[in-house]
Amino acid sequence: xxxxxxxxxxxxxxxxxxxxxxxxxxxxxxxxxxxxxxxxxxxxxxxxxxxxxxxxxxxxxxxxxxxxxxxxxxxxxxxxxxxxxxxxxxxxxxxxxxxxxxxxxxxxxxxxxxxxxxxxxxxxxxxxxxxxxxxxxxxxxxxxxxxxxxxxxxxxxxxxxxxxxxxxxxxxxxxxxxxxxxxxxxxxxxxxxxxxxxxxxxxxxxxxxxxxxxxxxxxxxxxxxxxxxxxxxxxxxxxxxxxxxxxxxxxxxxxxxxxxxxxxxxxxxxxxxxxxxxxxxxxxxxxxxxxxxxxxxxxxxxxxxxx
Ligand SMILES: Cc1cc2nc3c(=O)[nH]c(=O)nc-3n(C[C@H](O)[C@H](O)[C@H](O)COP(=O)(O)OP(=O)(O)OC[C@H]3O[C@@H](n4cnc5c(N)ncnc54)[C@H](O)[C@@H]3O)c2cc1C
Numbered sequence: 001x002x003x004x005x006x007x008x009x010x011x012x013x014x015x016x017x018x019x020x021x022x023x024x025x026x027x028x029x030x031x032x033x034x035x036x037x038x039x040x041x042x043x044x045x046x047x048x049x050x051x052x053x054x055x056x057x058x059x060x061x062x063x064x065x066x067x068x069x070x071x072x073x074x075x076x077x078x079x080x081x082x083x084x085x086x087x088x089x090x091x092x093x094x095x096x097x098x099x100x101x102x103x104x105x106x107x108x109x110x111x112x113x114x115x116x117x118x119x120x121x122x123x124x125x126x127x128x129x130x131x132x133x134x135x136x137x138x139x140x141x142x143x144x145x146x147x148x149x150x151x152x153x154x155x156x157x158x159x160x161x162x163x164x165x166x167x168x169x170x171x172x173x174x175x176x177x178x179x180x181x182x183x184x185x186x187x188x189x190x191x192x193x194x195x196x197x198x199x200x201x202x203x204x205x206x207x208x209x210x211x212x213x214x215x216x217x218x219x220x221x222x223x224x225x226x227x228x229x230x231x232x233x234x235x236x237x238x239x240x241x242x243x244x245x246x247x248x249x250x251x252x253x254x255x256x257x258x259x260x261x262x263x264x265x266x267x268x269x270x271x272x273x274x275x276x277x278x279x280x281x282x283x284x285x286x287x288x289x290x291x292x293x294x295x296x297x298x299x300x301x302x303x304x305x306x307x
Contacts, residue, residue, distance in 0.1 A: 004237075008168055009035040010160035011153070016042035018142065019122025022149030023156065030157035039241065044071055047123055048145075060084045101128050101269055102259075105287060110155025111148050117159050119152035121145065128285065133268020177225070177291065178247035179240060181233040189239075192232055192246035195224050200253045209260055210273040218257040222294075225250050229292070255288040255296075262286045262296040 011027040013020045016038030024036045038045060049071040059065070065073050076083045104113055104120035106129070111119050122145035131140055173179070178189075199217040200206055206217075228247055234240040263270050263286050265279035285299035 006168060007035055008165060009033045010165065011035075011156045012037070013153070013156075014038075015046065015122070015124070016040070017046045017048045017122055017145065019124070019145040019149035019152075022146050023119070023121055023153030026150045026153030027157040027160075028153075030154050030161075032157035032160050048142075050075075051142075101131070101133055102126055102256075105285075106148070108155075109151065110158070111152035112155055112159075117156070117163065119156045119159075121148040121152040125152075133270060175244070177229045177251075178232050178234075178243035178245075181229070181231050183230045185231040186233075187227050187231040189232065189234070189242040189246035192224060192228050192250060196221065196246070196249045196253055199224075200249070200256075208273050209271060211261060212274070214257050214260055218254065218261070221250055221254045221257065225254060225292075251291060254294050255290075258294055258296045259286045259288045262288075262298070 010032035011024075011034045013024045013027070013034060013036040016036060020036060020038070021042065024034045028034045036042075040046070050069070073083070076088075079088075081088045103124055103126040106112065106120055106125050107114060111121050111125060113120050123141070125144075125148055127141070127144050130144055199220050205213050228250055232243050232247060234243045260270065260272070263282060264272065264275045265282050266272055266276050267278050267282065282298075286296055287299055288294065288296045
C-alpha cells in the first residue's frame with residue numbers, strides 16, 4: 001500500500017460491504033467495467049462484519065461460530081469471555097445518535113448525489129427515505145444496503161456509459177486535508193483522532209446532547225480541522241490512509257454537531273436535552289455540507305416518511 005496505484009475503470013466502487021458488493025454486481029450486469037476497493041477485507045470490515053446481518057442462529061460450538069461470524073467473536077476471545085456462558089459488561093456507546101439515520105443525501109431513484117457521477121448506498125447514504133428519523137437494529141438496514149447498492153450500481157453504470165472514460169492525465173486529485181498539508185507544521189493522525197474522540201465520544205457531549213456542551217465541542221473540532229489542514233499528512237500509502245481517516249472523523253463530527261445545533265427540538269434519534277419537545281414547525285430534513293466552510297440548511301420540502 002505504499003506505492004501509488006493507477007487503474008482505469010468505468011465504475012469505481014469504494015467499500016466491500018453488502019451495499020458495495022450489490023453495486024458492483026449490478027454495475028457489471030449493466031455492462032460496466034468495475035473495480036471494487038476496500039480498506040479492509042470484504043466481510044471482515046465495516047458494520048456488516050459484527051452485526052450478524054443474515055445470521056439468525058449460531059450453534060455455540062467453536063467451529064460453527066467461527067464460520068458464521070469470526071469478527072463478532074474476536075472481541076470476546078480477546079477478553080477471554082465465553083459469550084454463551086459468561087456474564088459481561090455491555091456499554092452502549094452512543095447508541096441512538098450515531099447510527100441509523102443521516103448520511104450522504106441521495107437525490108433520485110438511482111441514489112445519485114449532488115456530485116455528478118457519485119452514487120451513495122448503504123450506511124453511507126441517508127436511510128431517511130425509508131425509515132424517517134428513527135432506526136436502529138432491524139432488517140430495513142441490511143435491506144437498504146442491498147437495495148440502494150443495486151440502484152446505485154445500475155445508476156453509476158448508466159452514468160459511465162453516458163459520459164465515457166476520462167483521460168487519466170486530465171484527472172487531478174481533489175482531496176486536501178490529510179493529503180496535502182498547507183505547512184510543515186506537523187500533526188499526527190493519532191493526535192487528531194484522539195482530539196476528535198475527546199469531543200465526540202463522551203456521553204455528556206454526544207448522547208445527552210445540550211447546546212451548552214455541543215457549542216464548545218464544535219469550536220474545538222473547528223480548530224482541530226484548521227490544524228489538520230495545516231499539518232496533517234503522510235508519505236507512505238498507509239500513513240496517508242490514516243491521515244485521511246483522521247480528517248474524515250473530524251469533518252463528520254463538525255457536520256454532525258452543526259446539524260444537532262440546527263435542530264432545536266427532539267425528533268426521532270435526534271435528541272436535545274435543552275429542547276426535549278417535538279416542534280411541528282421543524283418537520284424537515286437538516287442538510288449539512290462543506291469542509292472549510294461548513295453549513296447547514298433546512299430542506300425545502302417537508303419530510304416524506306415511509307409508512
Ligand atoms: C452491532 C450491529 C447490529 C446490527 N444489526 C442489524 C440487524 O439486526 N438487522 C439489520 O438489517 N441491520 C443491522 N445492522 C446494520 C447493518 O449491519 C448495516 O446497515 C449494513 O451492514 C451496512 O452495510 P454497508 O454495506 O452499507 O456498510 P458496511 O458493512 O459498513 O461496509 C462498508 C465497507 O466499506 C469499507 N470502507 C469504509 N471506508 C472506506 C474507505 N475510505 N475506503 C475503502 N473502503 C472503505 C469498509 O471496510 C467496509 O467493508 C447492525 C449493525 C451493527 C453494527
